[in-house]
Amino acid sequence: MGVFKRASQGPLDYHRRLWLRLYVGLTFLAIYAPIITLIIFSFNDSRRNIVWRGFTTKYYWKAWNNDSLFEAFVNSLTIASVSTIVSTILGTMVALLLWRFRFPLKSAYEGLMALPIVVPEICMGVAMLAFFSRVTGFPTGWIWPFNLSAITAAHIAFSFPFVAIVVRSRLAGFNRELEEASKDLGASEWQTFWKVIFPFMKPGVIAGALLAFTLSLDDFVVTFFTSGPDTLTFPVKVYSMVRFSVTPEVNAASTVLVAITIIVTIIAMRFQSPEKMARG
Amino acid sequence: MSESIISIRNVTKTFGAVRAVNDVSIDIQANEFFALLGPSGCGKTTLLRMIAGFTNPSAGQILIDGQDMVAVPPNKRPVNMVFQSYAVFPHMSVEQNVAYGLQVVGTPAAEISTRVANALERVGLDELRTRMPGQLSGGQRQRVALARALVKQPKVLLLDEPLSALDAKLREQMQFELSQLQQDVGVTFIIVTHDQDEALSMADRIAVMQDGNVDQIAEPGALYEKPANRFVADFIGKVNLFDGEVSGTQAGKLTVETAVLGKVHLTHDGEAQHQVCLAIRPEKIRISKTKPDVEGHITTRGRITDWAYYGDCSHMFVETENATQSGAVRLGVVIQNDTRDAVDALDIGDDVHLFWSPDDMLVLND
Numbered sequence: 001m002g003v004f005k006r007a008s009q010g011p012l013d014y015h016r017r018l019w020l021r022l023y024v025g026l027t028f029l030a031i032y033a034p035i036i037t038l039i040i041f042s043f044n045d046s047r048r049n050i051v052w053r054g055f056t057t058k059y060y061w062k063a064w065n066n067d068s069l070f071e072a073f074v075n076s077l078t079i080a081s082v083s084t085i086v087s088t089i090l091g092t093m094v095a096l097l098l099w100r101f102r103f104p105l106k107s108a109y110e111g112l113m114a115l116p117i118v119v120p121e122i123c124m125g126v127a128m129l130a131f132f133s134r135v136t137g138f139p140t141g142w143i144w145p146f147n148l149s150a151i152t153a154a155h156i157a158f159s160f161p162f163v164a165i166v167v168r169s170r171l172a173g174f175n176r177e178l179e180e181a182s183k184d185l186g187a188s189e190w191q192t193f194w195k196v197i198f199p200f201m202k203p204g205v206i207a208g209a210l211l212a213f214t215l216s217l218d219d220f221v222v223t224f225f226t227s228g229p230d231t232l233t234f235p236v237k238v239y240s241m242v243r244f245s246v247t248p249e250v251n252a253a254s255t256v257l258v259a260i261t262i263i264v265t266i267i268a269m270r271f272q273s274p275e276k277m278a279r280g
Numbered sequence: 281m282s283e284s285i286i287s288i289r290n291v292t293k294t295f296g297a298v299r300a301v302n303d304v305s306i307d308i309q310a311n312e313f314f315a316l317l318g319p320s321g322c323g324k325t326t327l328l329r330m331i332a333g334f335t336n337p338s339a340g341q342i343l344i345d346g347q348d349m350v351a352v353p354p355n356k357r358p359v360n361m362v363f364q365s366y367a368v369f370p371h372m373s374v375e376q377n378v379a380y381g382l383q384v385v386g387t388p389a390a391e392i393s394t395r396v397a398n399a400l401e402r403v404g405l406d407e408l409r410t411r412m413p414g415q416l417s418g419g420q421r422q423r424v425a426l427a428r429a430l431v432k433q434p435k436v437l438l439l440d441e442p443l444s445a446l447d448a449k450l451r452e453q454m455q456f457e458l459s460q461l462q463q464d465v466g467v468t469f470i471i472v473t474h475d476q477d478e479a480l481s482m483a484d485r486i487a488v489m490q491d492g493n494v495d496q497i498a499e500p501g502a503l504y505e506k507p508a509n510r511f512v513a514d515f516i517g518k519v520n521l522f523d524g525e526v527s528g529t530q531a532g533k534l535t536v537e538t539a540v541l542g543k544v545h546l547t548h549d550g551e552a553q554h555q556v557c558l559a560i561r562p563e564k565i566r567i568s569k570t571k572p573d574v575e576g577h578i579t580t581r582g583r584i585t586d587w588a589y590y591g592d593c594s595h596m597f598v599e600t601e602n603a604t605q606s607g608a609v610r611l612g613v614v615i616q617n618d619t620r621d622a623v624d625a626l627d628i629g630d631d632v633h634l635f636w637s638p639d640d641m642l643v644l645n646d
Contacts, residue, residue, distance in 0.1 A: 180334055181367035181425075183354045185381030185432060195384070199371040 035258060042251035049248050059248035060256075069253060072237035078145050079223075079233060080216040083155035088209040090156065091163025092201070098164070099171040114165065116158040125225030128154045132226060147231050154226045155216040162215060163208035170204025203271045210268035214261050285310040285468050286331065286436060291340030293326055293492075300326045302492035303340070308436075308485075313462050313469045315479035318489035319515070324472045327489075328438050331470065332361050345435055360429035361438040364445070366421045368413045368428075374400070375409040377424050381432045399431035402461070419450050430465060439471040443478055455481050476516050480504065488512050504561075510644045513559045520565070520611045521644075522558040534643060540600055540609045544578055548643045557644040562595070562614040564640040567626070568633050579635040585610065587628050593617055596626070598634060 041049055045056040063069055098110055116124065132150045174197070182192040220235040227236055234257060241250050284307040293301040301323040308314045316324040329335045330342060333354035342349045349357060360381070369377050378399055382392045400406045403423040413421055422442065429437055442458070443451045459482050462469045473479050479486045480500040487497045488511075496508035507513035510521065524538035534548040536558060544558065566572070572579065586597040594617060597610045611634065617623055626632065 175365055175367060177363045177365050177367035178369060180332075180354070181361070181363055181369075181428075182380070182384075183334075184332060184359075184361045185384065185428065186355045187380075187384040188355060191384050195380070196369060 038251050039255050039258070042248055042255045044248050044251075047247060049246055049251070059252040063249045063252045063256075066249065068232070069234075069237055069241070069249075072232045072234045073253075075145075075148060075231060076217055076234035079148050079152050079155060080213050082145075082148075082152050083159055083216040084209050084213045086152075087156045087160035087212045088163050088205060091160040091208055091212070092167050092205055094160065094164040095167035095171060095201075095204075098168055099174075114161050117161050117165075121158075121219075121221040124154075124158060125222045128157075128222060129225040147228070151223055151226045151231060151233065154222050155219060158219075158222060159212035159215050162211050163205075166208040166211060167201055167204040170201055170207075174200055207268045207271040210264050210271070214264045214268075217257070217264075218261060283310065284308055285312075285345055286470070287341075287343040287346075288327070288331075289341040289343070291327070291330065291337045291342060293323070293330065293335065294338045299492050301330070301337075304489075304492070304494050306487055306494065306497065308468060308470065310468055311466055313459065313482055313484045314471070315483035315486045316470065316472045316489060317476060317479040317486050317515075318474065320474055321491075322489040323492040324474075324489050325440060328361075328440055328470065328472045331436070332359055332438055333357050358435040359438055360432045360434040360436075361440065362422070362425045362429050362442050364440045364442075366418075366425040366445075368416075368421050368424050370413050372413075373409070374405055374411050374413070374416070374424050377413070378427045378431050381428060395431050399427040402430065402464070403427045418445055419454070422446070422454070426461070430461075430467070434467060436468045436470060439469060441472055441474070443473070444475070451478075458482060480516070488515060490515075507559075507642065507644065510557050510559075513642065513644055518562050518612055518614075519559045520562065522560075522609075524556055524558055526552055526554055526556055536643070541578060541580060544638065544641070546638050546641055546643060551645065552643055553645050559642040559644055560636055560640060562612040563593075563616075565611065565613045565634050565636050567598075567613055567615060568635070569626070569630065570633070572633055572635050574635055576638065577635040578638055578641065579633060580611075581631065581633050582611065584626060584628050584630050584632060587626075589623065591617070594623070598632060600634075 041052075042059060043055050043057060044052055045058075046053040094113060098106070098113075103109075128150070132154075178196055178200070179192055182196045183189075187195065218235065219233075220239065223233050224236055224239075227233060232240070234253070238250055238253055238257075241247070241253075286306075286308040288304055288306040288308075291301055291304050292299065304323075304327065316327060318324045326335060330337050331344070331349075333349065333352060336350060344358060369380065372380065375396060378396045379392050382395060387395075397406065400409055403426050405420065405423050405427060408416065408420065413424065416424065422445075439458075443454055446454060455478060458469070458471075471479070471483065480503075483500060485497060485499055486503055488495045488503065490511050496503060496512050498506070498508075503512065503516055507516060513519045514521070522538045522540055524536040524544070526534060527537045527543070528535035529552065532547055534546045534552060536544045536546065536556060538544060538558060541558075546558075580600050582598040582600040584596050585599045588595040594615050596613050596615070598613055600609045600611060613634065615622070615626075
């Protein structure tokens with residue numbers, strides 16, 4: 001009996017149990033196998049892209065030289081950049097307001113602010129469509145990049161609450177005595193904010209900005225409803241390509257998007273990591 | 281008084297229905313080491329924060345160096361504070377932390393560097409100037425907070441429970457260092473503390489606070505030996521209290537009837553209510569196994585029930601023999617272990633005689 005007993009299995013050593021390892025493995029497989037397949041088949045030397053016929057990178061070049069795909073990619077980056085800047089500033093200000101001040105209906109306001117996070121994207125998309133076509137006359141016919149303003153506005157609307165939440169949770173760990181110490185040492189309100197409070201918030205602000213960037217870059221549903229024929233974004237364009245056939249070109253384009261998202265997410269997590277929090 | 285650096289005049293602070301500070305008046309002299317002492321919630325921190333300017337009084341005046349401070353924001357007051365959490369800026373090095381208060385008011389760079397260097401040297405941190413706060417111990421962080429406040433050359437330095445986060449050994453060391461520092465820099469220190477040892481060992485004068493009121497302002501010795509009332513006697517040090525009724529008074533003499541001690545004759549000048557409280561400090565009680573041959577002392581008998589050995593002294597509880605219906609009375613007694621065999625002389629369960637001079641006994645009004 002003693003032969004089979006493994007050495008010192010503590011009550012919390014779950015990672016040593018075989019069934020649990022299998023379960024975790026299967027879960028990861030289910031989540032990542034499709035993505036890995038997508039990436040592998042982006043290097044497949046076959047138009048039909050069903051059977052593996054050898055390694056090539058030509059579909060990356062093809063995707064790069066596909067003008068409308070490239071234009072969609074530039075659109076996506078433009079929207080994501082503007083949306084990130086605006087939603088970061090807006091979200092940070094909201095976080096400061098909620099952290100700093102007490103005012104009537106504060107909790108109601110807090111709930112309302114977080115609404116874009118919980119409202120189904122499809123509802124938001126339809127609402128945005130109705131709103132822009134009625135109220136602003138759908139600015140998709142304007143000159144570039146202003147034809148993207150409807151999509152950008154929609155992206156800001158659903159990204160800034162995420163920024164606000166990240167920054168707010170960062171601020172929750174702020175020692176108010178630091179602020180008092182700053183004023184006690186002769187600093188004005190403005191100096192205190194930029195020299196003491198903002199450096200403390202910075203990891204949260206950066207993490208929030210990166211989050212807003214990936215949210216905007218990835219978004220399909222809301223964008224689909226707010227884009228016009230000349231204002232396709234990368235995800236929407238990929239979708240329209242898939243409707244004809246799944247070529248390795250689509251795979252290649254998607255792989256690039258996955259790569260960008262992963263890189264930005266890793267940077268965001270770095271800024272939110274506990275050591276960073278403790279040091280900040 | 282014109283020479284007082286801080287003058288707190290009839291200051292009241294209410295938070296909603298709660299009176300955190302109730303009509304307090306204190307005058308603090310220049311170069312004084314002043315302590316605000318009291319249990320938590322007595323209003324001492326609120327009072328300190330009002331001096332610093334983080335809270336405004338609901339009523340009354342605070343004058344610093346003769347100037348009314350009520351409308352002056354904290355960044356314009358000639359006082360600096362060492363916070364309980366030290367509040368050292370975590371994203372700045374030791375040097376940057378100390379320089380901060382000078383930079384924000386536009387002090388020339390050359391002056392900043394000499395003043396910062398002086399301040400760091402004074403608190404013994406000159407070798408750690410480039411460290412980040414995360415790499416410092418609690419005691420070192422406190423020194424940063426001290427240097428950061430002193431570099432501003434304030435008229436008054438406010439310290440909010442400065443030693444509460446330090447371990448016992450370091451706390452004792454810092455007590456001496458703070459007193460030394462105060463004498464060196466010649467700045468008025470106001471310290472808030474709930475620790476009587478801290479206040480007694482460092483301060484020139486102490487204000488004892490309770491429920492927003494100042495019960496007594498006195499020098500440490502006077503506070504301990506002549507407490508103004510029952511609360512102060514009980515809060516500062518240990519004390520045995522006996523409730524009694526005054527049964528006779530004549531020129532400087534007082535006869536008090538108590539349940540435990542019987543009739544006690546005391547010298548007492550000043551007011552005495554009908555109901556009074558007699559107090560005797562544990563270290564002033566003498567103890568003996570045999571009946572003491574003393575004239576005019578207050579004596580009682582009892583049995584040792586508890587014993588705590590502290591090396592230099594021993595604390596014990598003696599349950600008195602003539603206990604009343606209300607139950608046995610336990611008296612705290614402290615003896616000095618001033619000879620090596622003192623520790624074996626007495627033990628739990630021993631029947632002992634207690635005696636003390638009536639001159640060491642205090643008459644307290646509630």
